[in-house]
Amino acid sequence: MKYAFVNGTILDGTKDMKPVRGMVVLVNDGTIVDLVQQDGADLTGYEVVDLAGGYLLPGLINLHVHLAASGKPPKPNEKPKDYKKLFNVLTKSRIAMAIFQRQGDQSARTALMSGVTTLRTVGGILDFDGKTRDKVMAGKLDGPRILSANTAVSVPGGHFAGSLATEARTPAEAAANVRQIAATKPDLIKLMITGGVMDASEEGEPGVLRMPPDFVKAACDEAHLLGYKVAAHVESPEGVRVALENGVDTIEHGAKPDEEILKLFKERGAADICTSSPALPYAEFALSESNSPEIGKINGKIVMDGVIDCAKACLANDIPVGLGSDVGCPFITNYNFWRELYYFQKYCGVSSAFALYSATLGNAQIAGIDNITGSIKPGKSADLIVMDGNPLEDLTVLRNVRLVMLRGKLYKDLKYKKMPAVDALLDKYM
Numbered sequence: 001m002k003y004a005f006v007n008g009t010i011l012d013g014t015k016d017m018k019p020v021r022g023m024v025v026l027v028n029d030g031t032i033v034d035l036v037q038q039d040g041a042d043l044t045g046y047e048v049v050d051l052a053g054g055y056l057l058p059g060l061i062n063l064h065v066h067l068a069a070s071g072k073p074p075k076p077n078e079k080p081k082d083y084k085k086l087f088n089v090l091t092k093s094r095i096a097m098a099i100f101q102r103q104g105d106q107s108a109r110t111a112l113m114s115g116v117t118t119l120r121t122v123g124g125i126l127d128f129d130g131k132t133r134d135k136v137m138a139g140k141l142d143g144p145r146i147l148s149a150n151t152a153v154s155v156p157g158g159h160f161a162g163s164l165a166t167e168a169r170t171p172a173e174a175a176a177n178v179r180q181i182a183a184t185k186p187d188l189i190k191l192m193i194t195g196g197v198m199d200a201s202e203e204g205e206p207g208v209l210r211m212p213p214d215f216v217k218a219a220c221d222e223a224h225l226l227g228y229k230v231a232a233h234v235e236s237p238e239g240v241r242v243a244l245e246n247g248v249d250t251i252e253h254g255a256k257p258d259e260e261i262l263k264l265f266k267e268r269g270a271a272d273i274c275t276s277s278p279a280l281p282y283a284e285f286a287l288s289e290s291n292s293p294e295i296g297k298i299n300g301k302i303v304m305d306g307v308i309d310c311a312k313a314c315l316a317n318d319i320p321v322g323l324g325s326d327v328g329c330p331f332i333t334n335y336n337f338w339r340e341l342y343y344f345q346k347y348c349g350v351s352s353a354f355a356l357y358s359a360t361l362g363n364a365q366i367a368g369i370d371n372i373t374g375s376i377k378p379g380k381s382a383d384l385i386v387m388d389g390n391p392l393e394d395l396t397v398l399r400n401v402r403l404v405m406l407r408g409k410l411y412k413d414l415k416y417k418k419m420p421a422v423d424a425l426l427d428k429y430m
Contacts (some may be wrong), residue, residue, distance in 0.1 A: 059117025064324020207236025
Protein backbone atom coordinates (compact mmCIF):
# COMPACT_ATOMS: atom_id res chain seq x y z
CA MET A 1 0.00 0.00 0.00
CA LYS A 2 0.99 3.61 -0.63
CA TYR A 3 0.01 6.13 2.05
CA ALA A 4 0.29 9.89 2.31
CA PHE A 5 0.01 11.40 5.80
CA VAL A 6 -1.31 14.96 5.50
CA ASN A 7 -2.49 17.81 7.73
CA GLY A 8 -0.37 16.85 10.70
CA THR A 9 2.64 17.96 12.73
CA ILE A 10 5.74 15.81 12.38
CA LEU A 11 8.11 15.06 15.26
CA ASP A 12 10.90 13.11 13.60
CA GLY A 13 12.50 11.38 16.61
CA THR A 14 15.90 13.07 16.39
CA LYS A 15 17.54 14.59 19.45
CA ASP A 16 16.89 18.15 18.31
CA MET A 17 13.40 17.50 16.93
CA LYS A 18 11.19 20.49 16.27
CA PRO A 19 7.53 20.44 15.18
CA VAL A 20 7.34 20.37 11.38
CA ARG A 21 4.13 21.44 9.69
CA GLY A 22 3.00 21.66 6.08
CA MET A 23 4.81 18.47 5.05
CA VAL A 24 3.51 15.13 3.78
CA VAL A 25 5.06 11.81 4.77
CA LEU A 26 4.92 9.37 1.87
CA VAL A 27 4.99 5.62 2.52
CA ASN A 28 5.35 2.92 -0.11
CA ASP A 29 5.77 -0.82 0.37
CA GLY A 30 6.42 -0.46 4.09
CA THR A 31 9.11 2.22 3.75
CA ILE A 32 9.13 5.99 4.24
CA VAL A 33 10.02 7.15 0.72
CA ASP A 34 9.86 10.94 1.05
CA LEU A 35 8.78 14.02 2.95
CA VAL A 36 7.39 16.68 0.62
CA GLN A 37 5.68 20.04 0.86
CA GLN A 38 1.93 19.54 1.16
CA ASP A 39 1.05 22.48 -1.05
CA GLY A 40 1.07 21.27 -4.63
CA ALA A 41 2.05 17.67 -3.76
CA ASP A 42 0.95 15.06 -6.33
CA LEU A 43 -0.63 12.31 -4.26
CA THR A 44 -1.96 10.28 -7.16
CA GLY A 45 -1.94 6.59 -6.28
CA TYR A 46 -1.62 7.22 -2.54
CA GLU A 47 -4.23 6.54 0.09
CA VAL A 48 -4.46 9.85 1.90
CA VAL A 49 -4.47 9.67 5.70
CA ASP A 50 -5.78 12.98 7.06
CA LEU A 51 -4.23 13.52 10.48
CA ALA A 52 -6.64 16.40 11.15
CA GLY A 53 -4.06 18.35 13.14
CA GLY A 54 -2.65 15.32 14.93
CA TYR A 55 1.00 14.63 15.73
CA LEU A 56 3.00 12.04 13.78
CA LEU A 57 5.95 10.36 15.55
CA PRO A 58 8.17 7.34 15.06
CA GLY A 59 6.77 4.27 16.83
CA LEU A 60 7.97 3.86 20.40
CA ILE A 61 10.74 1.36 21.25
CA ASN A 62 10.67 -0.43 24.63
CA LEU A 63 14.03 -2.00 25.47
CA HIS A 64 13.06 -4.03 28.54
CA VAL A 65 10.07 -6.37 28.31
CA HIS A 66 9.03 -9.77 29.69
CA LEU A 67 6.24 -10.98 27.41
CA ALA A 68 5.25 -13.93 29.58
CA ALA A 69 3.59 -11.72 32.21
CA SER A 70 0.83 -9.12 32.07
CA GLY A 71 1.71 -6.88 35.04
CA LYS A 72 -1.19 -8.10 37.14
CA PRO A 73 -0.69 -6.84 40.71
CA PRO A 74 -0.45 -9.20 43.69
CA LYS A 75 -3.48 -9.81 45.87
CA PRO A 76 -3.58 -8.86 49.57
CA ASN A 77 -1.61 -11.34 51.69
CA GLU A 78 -0.61 -13.28 48.58
CA LYS A 79 2.39 -15.51 49.24
CA PRO A 80 5.52 -14.94 47.11
CA LYS A 81 5.47 -17.09 44.01
CA ASP A 82 7.88 -19.98 43.65
CA TYR A 83 8.75 -19.28 40.01
CA LYS A 84 11.04 -22.27 39.70
CA LYS A 85 8.27 -24.60 40.84
CA LEU A 86 5.77 -22.92 38.52
CA PHE A 87 8.20 -23.31 35.63
CA ASN A 88 8.67 -27.01 36.30
CA VAL A 89 4.91 -27.52 36.40
CA LEU A 90 4.40 -25.45 33.26
CA THR A 91 6.95 -27.25 31.14
CA LYS A 92 5.38 -30.63 31.91
CA SER A 93 2.01 -29.57 30.52
CA ARG A 94 1.39 -28.92 26.83
CA ILE A 95 -1.81 -27.11 27.71
CA ALA A 96 -0.06 -24.81 30.18
CA MET A 97 2.71 -24.11 27.68
CA ALA A 98 0.13 -23.23 25.03
CA ILE A 99 -1.58 -20.86 27.48
CA PHE A 100 1.65 -19.04 28.27
CA GLN A 101 2.61 -18.87 24.60
CA ARG A 102 -0.78 -17.30 23.95
CA GLN A 103 -0.13 -14.83 26.78
CA GLY A 104 3.11 -13.79 25.12
CA ASP A 105 1.40 -13.38 21.77
CA GLN A 106 -1.34 -11.28 23.37
CA SER A 107 1.22 -9.17 25.21
CA ALA A 108 2.94 -8.40 21.92
CA ARG A 109 -0.30 -7.38 20.25
CA THR A 110 -1.26 -5.15 23.18
CA ALA A 111 2.12 -3.40 23.02
CA LEU A 112 1.66 -2.68 19.32
CA MET A 113 -1.87 -1.36 19.75
CA SER A 114 -0.58 1.07 22.42
CA GLY A 115 2.08 2.53 20.12
CA VAL A 116 5.15 0.33 20.74
CA THR A 117 6.36 -0.74 17.32
CA THR A 118 9.59 -2.35 18.54
CA LEU A 119 10.39 -4.11 21.80
CA ARG A 120 13.30 -6.06 23.24
CA THR A 121 12.59 -9.04 25.47
CA VAL A 122 15.11 -9.74 28.23
CA GLY A 123 14.23 -13.02 29.88
CA GLY A 124 11.35 -15.33 29.16
CA ILE A 125 10.09 -18.89 29.17
CA LEU A 126 12.36 -21.08 27.03
CA ASP A 127 12.16 -19.78 23.43
CA PHE A 128 8.55 -18.54 23.63
CA ASP A 129 9.53 -14.92 22.89
CA GLY A 130 11.37 -15.98 19.77
CA LYS A 131 8.32 -17.91 18.61
CA THR A 132 6.16 -14.81 19.08
CA ARG A 133 8.75 -12.80 17.12
CA ASP A 134 8.67 -15.33 14.29
CA LYS A 135 4.86 -15.27 14.11
CA VAL A 136 4.97 -11.50 13.75
CA MET A 137 7.59 -11.70 11.03
CA ALA A 138 5.59 -14.34 9.17
CA GLY A 139 2.46 -12.19 9.25
CA LYS A 140 0.61 -14.64 11.47
CA LEU A 141 0.32 -12.25 14.43
CA ASP A 142 -0.15 -8.51 14.80
CA GLY A 143 2.70 -7.44 17.03
CA PRO A 144 5.74 -5.15 17.14
CA ARG A 145 9.19 -5.82 15.80
CA ILE A 146 10.74 -8.03 18.50
CA LEU A 147 14.36 -8.39 19.54
CA SER A 148 14.33 -11.48 21.69
CA ALA A 149 16.75 -12.80 24.28
CA ASN A 150 14.57 -15.86 24.95
CA THR A 151 15.60 -17.30 28.32
CA ALA A 152 18.39 -15.68 30.34
CA VAL A 153 21.47 -17.01 32.16
CA SER A 154 21.55 -17.02 35.97
CA VAL A 155 23.14 -19.05 38.75
CA PRO A 156 21.64 -21.21 41.52
CA GLY A 157 19.83 -18.84 43.87
CA GLY A 158 20.11 -16.03 41.32
CA HIS A 159 17.43 -13.78 39.86
CA PHE A 160 14.69 -15.96 38.31
CA ALA A 161 17.06 -18.94 38.24
CA GLY A 162 15.33 -22.06 36.99
CA SER A 163 12.37 -20.18 35.50
CA LEU A 164 13.11 -17.22 33.22
CA ALA A 165 16.80 -18.10 33.36
CA THR A 166 19.05 -21.14 33.30
CA GLU A 167 21.32 -22.05 36.23
CA ALA A 168 25.06 -22.05 35.55
CA ARG A 169 27.23 -23.66 38.20
CA THR A 170 30.64 -22.98 36.64
CA PRO A 171 32.07 -20.47 34.16
CA ALA A 172 32.20 -23.23 31.55
CA GLU A 173 28.55 -23.97 32.16
CA ALA A 174 27.70 -20.29 31.79
CA ALA A 175 29.34 -20.31 28.36
CA ALA A 176 27.55 -23.57 27.50
CA ASN A 177 24.22 -22.02 28.50
CA VAL A 178 24.90 -19.15 26.12
CA ARG A 179 25.51 -21.65 23.31
CA GLN A 180 22.28 -23.46 24.15
CA ILE A 181 20.34 -20.20 24.05
CA ALA A 182 22.08 -19.23 20.80
CA ALA A 183 20.72 -22.43 19.27
CA THR A 184 17.21 -20.99 19.70
CA LYS A 185 18.22 -18.03 17.48
CA PRO A 186 17.80 -15.09 19.86
CA ASP A 187 18.75 -11.50 19.02
CA LEU A 188 20.76 -10.89 22.20
CA ILE A 189 21.85 -12.64 25.40
CA LYS A 190 20.59 -11.70 28.88
CA LEU A 191 22.45 -12.31 32.16
CA MET A 192 21.04 -12.08 35.69
CA ILE A 193 24.06 -10.78 37.60
CA THR A 194 22.49 -9.47 40.82
CA GLY A 195 19.37 -10.10 42.81
CA GLY A 196 16.34 -7.82 42.67
CA VAL A 197 13.49 -6.43 44.74
CA MET A 198 11.30 -9.48 44.18
CA ASP A 199 13.84 -12.01 45.45
CA ALA A 200 15.68 -10.08 48.17
CA SER A 201 15.48 -11.82 51.55
CA GLU A 202 16.86 -8.95 53.65
CA GLU A 203 16.45 -5.21 53.86
CA GLY A 204 19.04 -3.35 51.83
CA GLU A 205 20.15 -6.23 49.62
CA PRO A 206 18.08 -6.00 46.42
CA GLY A 207 21.20 -5.84 44.26
CA VAL A 208 23.38 -8.42 45.98
CA LEU A 209 25.93 -9.92 43.59
CA ARG A 210 24.88 -13.43 42.58
CA MET A 211 26.90 -14.20 39.46
CA PRO A 212 30.69 -14.30 40.05
CA PRO A 213 32.89 -12.18 37.75
CA ASP A 214 34.44 -15.19 35.99
CA PHE A 215 30.96 -16.48 35.13
CA VAL A 216 30.07 -13.09 33.66
CA LYS A 217 33.27 -13.01 31.58
CA ALA A 218 32.77 -16.54 30.28
CA ALA A 219 29.19 -15.80 29.23
CA CYS A 220 30.07 -12.46 27.62
CA ASP A 221 33.08 -13.85 25.79
CA GLU A 222 30.97 -16.68 24.36
CA ALA A 223 28.12 -14.35 23.41
CA HIS A 224 30.44 -11.90 21.67
CA LEU A 225 32.19 -14.75 19.87
CA LEU A 226 28.79 -15.79 18.53
CA GLY A 227 27.95 -12.22 17.50
CA TYR A 228 25.50 -11.30 20.28
CA LYS A 229 25.37 -8.27 22.53
CA VAL A 230 24.80 -8.89 26.22
CA ALA A 231 22.23 -7.22 28.47
CA ALA A 232 22.42 -7.72 32.23
CA HIS A 233 20.07 -7.34 35.17
CA VAL A 234 22.09 -5.28 37.67
CA GLU A 235 20.83 -3.38 40.74
CA SER A 236 23.92 -2.51 42.81
CA PRO A 237 27.15 -0.56 42.24
CA GLU A 238 29.18 -3.75 42.74
CA GLY A 239 27.05 -5.50 40.15
CA VAL A 240 27.42 -2.67 37.63
CA ARG A 241 31.19 -2.71 38.05
CA VAL A 242 31.43 -6.49 37.66
CA ALA A 243 29.18 -6.38 34.60
CA LEU A 244 31.16 -3.68 32.82
CA GLU A 245 34.57 -5.10 33.73
CA ASN A 246 33.63 -8.42 32.18
CA GLY A 247 31.99 -7.40 28.91
CA VAL A 248 28.31 -6.53 29.37
CA ASP A 249 26.94 -4.15 26.70
CA THR A 250 23.82 -2.77 28.41
CA ILE A 251 23.17 -2.32 32.11
CA GLU A 252 19.49 -3.00 32.78
CA HIS A 253 18.21 -0.95 35.76
CA GLY A 254 21.52 0.26 37.22
CA ALA A 255 22.72 1.72 40.52
CA LYS A 256 24.49 4.87 41.70
CA PRO A 257 27.83 4.92 39.86
CA ASP A 258 31.18 6.25 40.99
CA GLU A 259 33.90 7.67 38.72
CA GLU A 260 35.37 4.22 38.10
CA ILE A 261 32.02 2.88 36.92
CA LEU A 262 31.43 5.87 34.63
CA LYS A 263 34.90 5.32 33.16
CA LEU A 264 34.06 1.66 32.57
CA PHE A 265 30.82 2.63 30.81
CA LYS A 266 32.82 4.75 28.37
CA GLU A 267 35.62 2.21 27.87
CA ARG A 268 33.09 -0.51 27.10
CA GLY A 269 30.91 1.72 24.93
CA ALA A 270 28.08 0.43 27.09
CA ALA A 271 24.63 1.93 27.63
CA ASP A 272 22.37 2.24 30.63
CA ILE A 273 18.73 1.17 30.29
CA CYS A 274 16.66 3.25 32.69
CA THR A 275 13.67 1.41 34.18
CA SER A 276 11.88 3.57 36.73
CA SER A 277 8.52 1.84 36.29
CA PRO A 278 9.01 -1.47 38.16
CA ALA A 279 10.48 0.00 41.34
CA LEU A 280 7.98 2.84 41.68
CA PRO A 281 5.03 0.78 43.03
CA TYR A 282 7.27 -0.75 45.70
CA ALA A 283 8.91 2.55 46.60
CA GLU A 284 5.98 4.96 46.40
CA PHE A 285 2.72 3.06 46.94
CA ALA A 286 1.25 2.60 50.39
CA LEU A 287 1.73 -1.00 51.52
CA SER A 288 -2.03 -1.47 51.37
CA GLU A 289 -1.88 -0.53 47.68
CA SER A 290 1.20 -2.46 46.58
CA ASN A 291 0.34 -5.48 48.74
CA SER A 292 4.06 -5.69 49.36
CA PRO A 293 5.75 -6.47 52.68
CA GLU A 294 7.72 -3.68 54.34
CA ILE A 295 10.97 -5.16 53.02
CA GLY A 296 9.69 -4.65 49.49
CA LYS A 297 9.09 -0.96 50.06
CA ILE A 298 12.54 -0.45 51.56
CA ASN A 299 14.33 -2.33 48.81
CA GLY A 300 12.12 -0.79 46.14
CA LYS A 301 13.23 2.67 47.26
CA ILE A 302 16.88 1.61 47.10
CA VAL A 303 16.45 0.29 43.56
CA MET A 304 14.43 3.26 42.33
CA ASP A 305 16.99 5.73 43.66
CA GLY A 306 19.78 3.68 42.07
CA VAL A 307 18.06 3.54 38.69
CA ILE A 308 17.55 7.30 38.68
CA ASP A 309 21.05 8.08 39.97
CA CYS A 310 22.61 5.87 37.30
CA ALA A 311 20.60 7.44 34.48
CA LYS A 312 21.32 11.01 35.63
CA ALA A 313 25.05 10.36 36.01
CA CYS A 314 25.24 8.70 32.60
CA LEU A 315 23.39 11.57 30.96
CA ALA A 316 25.75 14.06 32.58
CA ASN A 317 28.73 12.14 31.19
CA ASP A 318 27.44 11.60 27.63
CA ILE A 319 26.84 7.89 28.18
CA PRO A 320 23.85 6.55 26.21
CA VAL A 321 20.70 6.05 28.26
CA GLY A 322 17.81 4.05 26.88
CA LEU A 323 14.35 3.40 28.23
CA GLY A 324 12.56 0.19 29.17
CA SER A 325 9.50 -0.34 31.35
CA ASP A 326 10.17 -3.90 32.63
CA VAL A 327 6.75 -5.06 31.48
CA GLY A 328 5.52 -8.01 33.49
CA CYS A 329 6.56 -6.76 36.92
CA PRO A 330 3.60 -6.03 39.22
CA PHE A 331 1.57 -3.02 37.99
CA ILE A 332 3.66 -2.73 34.78
CA THR A 333 1.36 -3.49 31.87
CA ASN A 334 2.02 -4.08 28.19
CA TYR A 335 0.29 -0.83 27.20
CA ASN A 336 1.84 1.67 29.62
CA PHE A 337 5.31 2.26 28.18
CA TRP A 338 4.44 5.95 27.87
CA ARG A 339 4.74 6.16 31.66
CA GLU A 340 8.46 5.39 31.47
CA LEU A 341 8.94 8.50 29.32
CA TYR A 342 6.94 10.51 31.85
CA TYR A 343 9.07 9.20 34.76
CA PHE A 344 12.25 9.91 32.78
CA GLN A 345 11.22 13.53 32.53
CA LYS A 346 9.95 13.77 36.11
CA TYR A 347 12.83 12.06 37.92
CA CYS A 348 15.80 12.64 35.61
CA GLY A 349 14.90 16.17 34.56
CA VAL A 350 15.07 15.69 30.79
CA SER A 351 12.90 17.61 28.35
CA SER A 352 9.87 16.09 26.66
CA ALA A 353 11.76 16.17 23.37
CA PHE A 354 14.70 14.27 24.86
CA ALA A 355 12.38 11.68 26.42
CA LEU A 356 10.75 11.14 23.01
CA TYR A 357 14.15 10.90 21.33
CA SER A 358 15.31 8.38 23.95
CA ALA A 359 12.25 6.17 23.34
CA THR A 360 12.64 6.30 19.55
CA LEU A 361 15.93 7.01 17.77
CA GLY A 362 18.01 6.81 20.96
CA ASN A 363 16.70 3.36 21.80
CA ALA A 364 17.12 2.29 18.17
CA GLN A 365 20.77 3.32 18.30
CA ILE A 366 21.39 1.35 21.49
CA ALA A 367 19.68 -1.71 19.99
CA GLY A 368 21.67 -1.38 16.76
CA ILE A 369 18.61 -0.93 14.53
CA ASP A 370 18.75 2.83 13.89
CA ASN A 371 19.36 2.12 10.19
CA ILE A 372 15.93 0.45 10.16
CA THR A 373 13.69 2.41 12.51
CA GLY A 374 13.56 5.08 15.21
CA SER A 375 13.05 8.24 13.15
CA ILE A 376 10.93 9.63 10.34
CA LYS A 377 13.40 9.64 7.50
CA PRO A 378 13.30 8.43 3.88
CA GLY A 379 14.56 4.88 3.59
CA LYS A 380 13.47 3.80 7.06
CA SER A 381 10.68 1.42 7.97
CA ALA A 382 7.27 3.06 8.17
CA ASP A 383 6.91 2.60 11.94
CA LEU A 384 4.68 5.48 12.94
CA ILE A 385 2.16 6.56 15.58
CA VAL A 386 -0.38 9.38 15.70
CA MET A 387 -1.96 11.14 18.65
CA ASP A 388 -4.17 14.20 18.94
CA GLY A 389 -2.19 16.16 21.51
CA ASN A 390 1.34 17.55 21.43
CA PRO A 391 3.73 15.30 23.42
CA LEU A 392 6.31 18.09 23.52
CA GLU A 393 3.92 19.93 25.79
CA ASP A 394 2.50 16.93 27.65
CA LEU A 395 3.90 13.40 27.46
CA THR A 396 0.68 11.94 28.86
CA VAL A 397 -0.97 12.36 25.44
CA LEU A 398 0.97 9.21 24.48
CA ARG A 399 -1.50 7.14 26.48
CA ASN A 400 -4.11 7.73 23.75
CA VAL A 401 -2.56 6.75 20.44
CA ARG A 402 -4.99 7.19 17.54
CA LEU A 403 -3.19 5.37 14.72
CA VAL A 404 -0.30 2.92 14.51
CA MET A 405 1.69 1.87 11.47
CA LEU A 406 4.30 -0.88 11.47
CA ARG A 407 6.30 -1.71 8.35
CA GLY A 408 3.66 0.14 6.34
CA LYS A 409 0.65 -1.73 7.75
CA LEU A 410 -1.88 0.73 9.17
CA TYR A 411 -3.86 -0.04 12.32
CA LYS A 412 -6.88 2.14 13.08
CA ASP A 413 -8.93 0.00 15.49
CA LEU A 414 -6.60 0.04 18.50
CA LYS A 415 -8.51 -2.12 20.92
CA TYR A 416 -6.81 -3.94 23.79
CA LYS A 417 -7.66 -4.97 27.31
CA LYS A 418 -6.72 -2.55 30.09
CA MET A 419 -6.48 -2.76 33.88
CA PRO A 420 -8.44 0.32 35.07
CA ALA A 421 -7.65 -0.19 38.74
CA VAL A 422 -3.91 -0.38 38.01
CA ASP A 423 -4.07 2.72 35.81
CA ALA A 424 -5.96 4.70 38.46
CA LEU A 425 -3.43 3.78 41.12
CA LEU A 426 -0.44 4.66 38.93
CA ASP A 427 -2.09 7.96 37.98
CA LYS A 428 -2.34 8.80 41.67
CA TYR A 429 1.45 8.83 41.91
CA MET A 430 2.23 10.83 38.77
